[in-house]
Amino acid sequence: MGSRASTLLREEEIEEIKKETGFSHSQITRLYSRFTSLDKGENGTLREDQVNFRGFMRTLAHFRPIEDNEKNKNPTASEPLNSRTNKLLFAFHLYDLDRDDKISRDELLQVLRMMVGVNISDEQLGSIADRTIQEADTNGDNSISFNEFIKVLEKVDVEQKMSIRFLH
């Protein structure tokens, strides 16, 4: 089988990941073992989309709970991956599949259809989507931009909703 040695985690990598994502050393090692157990093909990536471990960690980093001390560290540095804005961006990208920075009506419909059972007819779903866009859209372009998305969710406790406590 392929050389597993190349996929073993090296110290420098752990350090890099730590800096980038904010996970602790033990969390990274634990998640790495989880990654390898998911990675059935042993080629260092998950599934055909070739998510490697770095990508895996980066995604997971969005879900770290927000800690207070991070806010004060370095105002000029770019935000850590698990900041509120980044969490919202993650959610935004779940809708916005074509990455045009807008959630169009169709994209919204697609997601809605996935989230909902078969009992809702298309026209009902369509009206719900319309209502959603109508509520959020402030500049009248019939789609939701990221800023509008942020604004809509300002009252929602996103930090808590999009957080998992990772085991050490």
Add this chain to the structure above:
Amino acid sequence: MDVGITRRGVLFIILTALSLLHGLRGEVLPQPNGGVTIIPHINPEDDPQASLEPTKGNSALFKLNYPRIQIPLEITLWMLLASFAKIGFNMYHKITIWVPETCLLITLGLIVGSIMYFANEEPPAVHTNTVFFLYMLPPIVLESGYFIPIRHLFENIGTVVWFALVGTLWNSFGIGISLFAICQIDAFGVHDISLQENLLFASIISAVDPVAMLNLFEDVSVNEQLCIVVLGESIFSDVVTVVLYNMFNFQAKKEVVKATDVLLGIAEFLEVVFGGLIFGIVFGFVAAFTTRFTSKVREIEPLFIFMFSYLAYLIAELFSMSSVTAIVMCAITMKYYVEENVSQRSCTTLRHVIKMLASISETLIFFFLGIATITTEHEWNWGYILFTLLFAFVWRGLGVLVLTLIMNPFRTIPFTFQDQFALAYCGLRGAISFALAFTLPDFIGRKNLFVTTTIALILVTVFIQGITMRPLIGLINIRKTNRNLYTINAEIHCRLMDHTVAGIEDICGQYGHFYWKDKFMRFNDRILRKILIRDRRAESSILALYKKLELQNAMLILDVVSGDISAAPSIISLYEEKKSSSKPNKLLAVEVKKMHDILSKNMYKIRQQAVSFTSKHALPNDSQPREIVIRRHNSIRRSLQSHGFHRAGVSTIHKYHSLPAGKSLGSKLSPGRRSHADVQENMSEVVYPSRTPSPGPAPLSSPLREVPSVHDRGKSGRTRHGMSRTSSSYSDSHVPAPRRHSKSSTSDKNSAGNFREPHHKAEEPEQQQRPLSPPTAWAAEPKDNVTQHPLLRQPQWNPKKM
């Protein structure tokens, strides 16, 4: 005005009952210690009614034999009175929110007590040690144990145990020691109370009973973490209190406390609690195992549960272990397995009876609290009592603060100050404190003082804190559960985020926050379920479970709707709605509300979301079964459709069938409709006694019948205010389709049609109830359809089938 009249009627009844009780004579004064129960004692005082004439010789025809039935009669009348009162209270939803029910019970007790006082009666004190601990406490604790949402409890187990255990200990010792310090001050004249006695007293009053607040919390949608902590704390603090009570009781006899005594005390404490735990778990497993074999004796299934729980309690008492822990653990352990093994009816019976018994016990206790307030000998000592009140508040507040401080770093969602305030403020004392105080042994010199103080504390906390809690909660802007979001956007996006987080958790291999739970679930699936759950083939167990869930669900929905039969729209009006709704969409508030309804009904829920907290006075609200049911129904329907059934026919048949099984639309269409009970009857008969080779199909077809009833029932229930766009899309195919379909002649459809015919025939005036003939052709399908659907994998109910 209808309500007004009934309310007046109820009040009238209450007053009559009161005057009836006033007429009762021959009250009891038992010796309040030792194992002596009630000794009837005739009090031949002023008494018109029950002036008993044991045969005086003249009227041999008309005799009154009061002493014989005295005790049961009194208890029955008390219970009846309290229950009338409950009916009265619950007439106004607002009252039960503003004023906790315990307040009202105590008030009633106070009223009756004052009547008795003025009539110079002695109250029947059923609070001997034996009666309380052996008869009144177990139901209350069993109920708390049985209805805890187990998953949430274990997710927060650290916090709960921390608050309960350490909090109660902190409270007891804090209050005890500070009271002892107060006692040293001669001015109050309580110099003779020793440290042990103070500690004993403190342990009594640190039993918190905040469950009354849960009603309020839920109404205000306080965040769930707080609710679960409140619930868990009340249970476990009972445990701790009883243990401490027994310990200190024992210690109080001694004059001097040595260091070894303290260590011994700690060791004893741990031993007692763990012993209770073990007993509870053992009995829980035995009970679960027994129910595996009870399929032939369905009627007495609940009996096993009760007997085993009670047995756990008694055996733990036998070995001087913590019986409260035992019964709670027994309930927690066996609930999951038992509810899978027993029939639907036994399940319902079980729940209802548990609630009922607990309600009885609690009512009686609070009632007597009210009475005892008036009628016992009080020893009032301003200093002691005021300081007790002060210390109770102070120590609880301090306790919550300190404990939260220590606990918060370990929690994902830390407690804010508002949470802490709410937690501290909702420390009502309740039934257990009173009962423990009342059953203090007599060698404690100042027993009356203790009783008085306890009563004072309970009254103050229940009334003042109970009533002011609600405005305060509103004021402090506590973190709400986010369940009632006002924009569609927020709702959709939040649900999406929840799905995402659930997915990520699955990827990381964690459920919620606990690695151990994952391990336990695996152990459970592999080993425990095989032993404890009745042996069934995989498919049928899923389907039977599915059926049971639907039945539960359908019953819930029907219960809701049955109150509104007249308000449910008829088919004709639905038809018209559809026409009118084809106008272009104007987004009114009403429409938004409907959208919310649609979304909340139809969006798949995440497993963590459905929480069911139960107050002592209501059955759990299981909205998750509803979700599962709808989801599975969809998946099965989709798979059926893919097997060649005419799509419109199937879906309309489904919709159509929702009607006859219940009441709302059926009432308009046919005079004779099948009652819900019959449906249930048929259901259980089909599934349970028949170990036919294809148990699959029968339950499979029944879902088609029941679940749409769930759907439309839910919808018709909600759309009673007029707009019914949701049902409208089905209405056009309602009438013509069934006729078309009943003539179908392929073997599959025929058998299916056979099955379905009784239903739509019930719709029409002629009403036959053809026995359900499970179509054999369907035997093959469930296996394929059911197991392949990922939606059917529910960690909560199903073992993972991989």
